[in-house]
Amino acid sequence: MYSGTMQDWDLRVTHLIDYAAREHGSREIVTRWADGSIERSNWSGVASEARRMAQAFVGLGLKPGERVATFAMNHHRHLAAWYGAIGAGGVIHTVNVRLFDEDLIYIMNHAEDKVLLYDAQFAPVIERLKPHLKTVEHYVVFDSDEYAALIGGQDGNFDWVWGDERDPCMLCYTSGTTGNPKGVLYQ
Template sequence: MYGTMQDWDLRVTHLIDYAAREHGTREIVTRWADGTFERTSWAGVAAEARKLSQAFAGFGLQKGDRIATFAMNHHRHLATWYGAIGFGGVIHTVNVRLFDEDLIYIMNHAEDKVLMYDAMFQPIIDRIKPHLKTVEHYIVFDRDDSY
């Protein structure tokens, strides 16, 4: 007897599936640091998340591998969150306000394999990159040639 209980597993990926199905055309607007705007929808975020899941698997990542994000709140960051979880990875949001030494320690300790970041943080990434031991892929969210 089910009563009022759901008859499916409670998984995070069901949330993006629901959003795409029931609110797929709802607009999501991102304003980038350079002042430009980018528009998508819940269906767009879901499609982007699926592509990212496939890309992460294509990088050779395994379930449980960490994907770090060093970014502000925008639709590509949201898609990364669902994309990482969708293939079995772990999303690791890194606090952009920390000191370089703390960032290096945290990302090395987490053994992040991928670092996705906003272009506005490029100077910080350039400073810490030589010290990151496990990051194999660097992807800039708001640059078309890297995403």
């Protein structure tokens, strides 16, 4: 039967990483960590890691619609977590590393983040915030053995969690210059 549509699937963010892996899989992605070390990956590697991240998030008990916060710079693991959180049905919440502690506490509590992934360079900030974060159940350092252990036990054989294309996938907050920061939920 002819449906008269251009596609027969919802526009989901995970289609982007699948496309990148399929069409540009060998295109290199280079990460320089704060300590100066360099890691190389590619779109196929990020896509595979994103599926392992999604498996890990589900293993941690993440439910569709729950928030995964990141407190990190741009790197391939952050990218994999971004797609992994969305692929697990969660909402990725990128937190601005340049905000004041009181704003960070407000934002992460208001968002009700369940998982917080962060770069080792921000460990002192996260340690200050931990006693005040009411909903974060899991803390993972991107550039550590902890991260490697989290995804290391996953095989990447994971089907993305599907839902309506209007389901939330990303959350960002303003800087709070006129009162408390305001959240914007993307579909």
